Amino acid sequence: MGDAITAVIAMPRQELRAPASTVQNGMASAITEPRWVQVVLIVLALGFLLGFLLMPLLLVFVEALRAGLPTFLSAITEADTLSAIRLTLLVTVIVVPLNLVFGVAAAWAVSKHEFPGKRLLVSLIDLPFAVSPVVAGLVFVLIFGAQGWAWPLIDEGWHFALPGLGEYTLQLPKVIFAVPGIVLATLFVTFPFIARELMPLMEQQGSDEELAALSLGASGWQTFWRVTLPNIRWALLYGVLLCSARAMGEFGAVSVVSGHIRGRTNTLPLHVEVLYNDISGSYSAAFAVASLLALSALVTLVLKAYLEWRHSDSLAANRRH
Amino acid sequence: MAVATSSPAGKAGRKRVLPGFGLSLGITLAWLGVIVLIPLAGLFVKAGGLGLQGLWEIWTQPRVLSALKLSFGTAFTAAAFNAVMGTLVAWVFVRYRFPGKRIFDAMIDLPFALPTAVAGIALTALYGPSGWIGQWLEKAGIKVAYTSLGIVVALVFVGLPFVVRVVQPVLAEVERELEEAAATLGASRWHTVSRVVLPALWPAVLAGFGLAFARGVGEYGSVIFIAGNLPGLTEIAPLLITFRLDEYDYASATAIALAMLLLSLAVLLVINTLQARLSRRGG
Numbered sequence: 001m002g003d004a005i006t007a008v009i010a011m012p013r014q015e016l017r018a019p020a021s022t023v024q025n026g027m028a029s030a031i032t033e034p035r036w037v038q039v040v041l042i043v044l045a046l047g048f049l050l051g052f053l054l055m056p057l058l059l060v061f062v063e064a065l066r067a068g069l070p071t072f073l074s075a076i077t078e079a080d081t082l083s084a085i086r087l088t089l090l091v092t093v094i095v096v097p098l099n100l101v102f103g104v105a106a107a108w109a110v111s112k113h114e115f116p117g118k119r120l121l122v123s124l125i126d127l128p129f130a131v132s133p134v135v136a137g138l139v140f141v142l143i144f145g146a147q148g149w150a151w152p153l154i155d156e157g158w159h160f161a162l163p164g165l166g167e168y169t170l171q172l173p174k175v176i177f178a179v180p181g182i183v184l185a186t187l188f189v190t191f192p193f194i195a196r197e198l199m200p201l202m203e204q205q206g207s208d209e210e211l212a213a214l215s216l217g218a219s220g221w222q223t224f225w226r227v228t229l230p231n232i233r234w235a236l237l238y239g240v241l242l243c244s245a246r247a248m249g250e251f252g253a254v255s256v257v258s259g260h261i262r263g264r265t266n267t268l269p270l271h272v273e274v275l276y277n278d279i280s281g282s283y284s285a286a287f288a289v290a291s292l293l294a295l296s297a298l299v300t301l302v303l304k305a306y307l308e309w310r311h312s313d314s315l316a317a318n319r320r321h
Numbered sequence: 322m323a324v325a326t327s328s329p330a331g332k333a334g335r336k337r338v339l340p341g342f343g344l345s346l347g348i349t350l351a352w353l354g355v356i357v358l359i360p361l362a363g364l365f366v367k368a369g370g371l372g373l374q375g376l377w378e379i380w381t382q383p384r385v386l387s388a389l390k391l392s393f394g395t396a397f398t399a400a401a402f403n404a405v406m407g408t409l410v411a412w413v414f415v416r417y418r419f420p421g422k423r424i425f426d427a428m429i430d431l432p433f434a435l436p437t438a439v440a441g442i443a444l445t446a447l448y449g450p451s452g453w454i455g456q457w458l459e460k461a462g463i464k465v466a467y468t469s470l471g472i473v474v475a476l477v478f479v480g481l482p483f484v485v486r487v488v489q490p491v492l493a494e495v496e497r498e499l500e501e502a503a504a505t506l507g508a509s510r511w512h513t514v515s516r517v518v519l520p521a522l523w524p525a526v527l528a529g530f531g532l533a534f535a536r537g538v539g540e541y542g543s544v545i546f547i548a549g550n551l552p553g554l555t556e557i558a559p560l561l562i563t564f565r566l567d568e569y570d571y572a573s574a575t576a577i578a579l580a581m582l583l584l585s586l587a588v589l590l591v592i593n594t595l596q597a598r599l600s601r602r603g604g
Contacts, residue, residue, distance in 0.1 A: 041413055060442075210339055
């Protein structure tokens, strides 16, 4: 009986669909491809993504756990790894807020005001995208390194005497092969990230709401905190997310200025390299540490996708999909 | 990531009526100067100290020349490959429906989120002689790891999201009515795509190509593990800079960095001009 019912239901549907689908196909095929072409293209695209994105990611976790859970756990709780985690978090916690303030200021200046040289300023903000991370590290070595211009200030300090108050020495801390250098190099590399997210959005939003607030008697700061900031908060979070991901993962720039001192100036990505190149067979330890970074990348992607899905109206147009 | 610096709406009412212009521009310029411009200017000053002759001598060393050629050549190849495959991926995501699309779409940004060093060791293991993919390629006689092909593979990884993310929104905006019109007028599907859809995409593809290329030229972390790093063969320019720095040869390091900077800016300028011309022609 069940079969009969299915047959009854299926029959008219088939008959109905035949003429309808020819009409539909006639329309659709004009602006889309035949199904087999679609399948070929989809398989090609997904195969490409599989080989270049998914398999590398999967491999990190497989290699990390290959030597067993105890090895994995001991690799990620080793003293050098822990200090690398601490340093990476420290650098991120310093860099992201600084870029946040800069990003908001730059977006406010660029998207809410007209002034000559605006285009040039926007290109200059983008400049770090066109500079190799290694070169970003190099410029700070040239300034603060042992042959650099600022080296005398670091090495001996600047002696000066204030009349009646005695002699003073102004001395900079060590920058290269030390934490300040890592922070500077990371700042350079992540410089445009937050400004980039905010500028197109604030451009789209215009200044009508701010003008309304001002005309109703709000002060400039009140307008910013109560009107502008709520409007850009999701885009701000989005920028912070991208900026932190890059800050935690930066390798080239940091590698040049850090000196790879285990337990002191090794960030997490640098520690991966040190373990990977270590001859004493710490291959799986390298992947164990790498899997921590891969995990944080996955968390970033999930948060990012969530923001794009849930708050797409509050992100710049090119982020909505 | 070209940003529209002017929007038609609300431009008239925007003439410095909002407060905080001085403060925000001040912070922007000061921070830009301290973190980016002054350090980069230092590079130019240092390079200027070498003189044109000194720079030329370093630039024409065979090892430097081949490193620069390798970096720009592999970045170009990878960006071109990404321009094709990235457009295909964007096409499939925008136009077709298939299971798992959301997850694949979110994965596109993996190279932005995954530290380059992690990508480097993962790709090396994957495409190495005993890797999941490498062993099959090895049987087919293709060596990827520790060759210049490996560098291209790493650069394809880092550059992929640039093309997809730039092309995707533009493709989504393409008016289907135009395609219908072309079809009504008797154009074949292939004809419609190649004459109507692709021309509208060119500026975006080119922009994505430019971003992927700029990123690829300077890329370091993902490349050094898979490259093999043999001087003159598989040694990229950024790596040569770090070697020179380790030897305290700051002059050579600066000269190579300057060459990279000038060449990338020149290439980006050409791409931007080309892109502007294409978008003007496209209306």
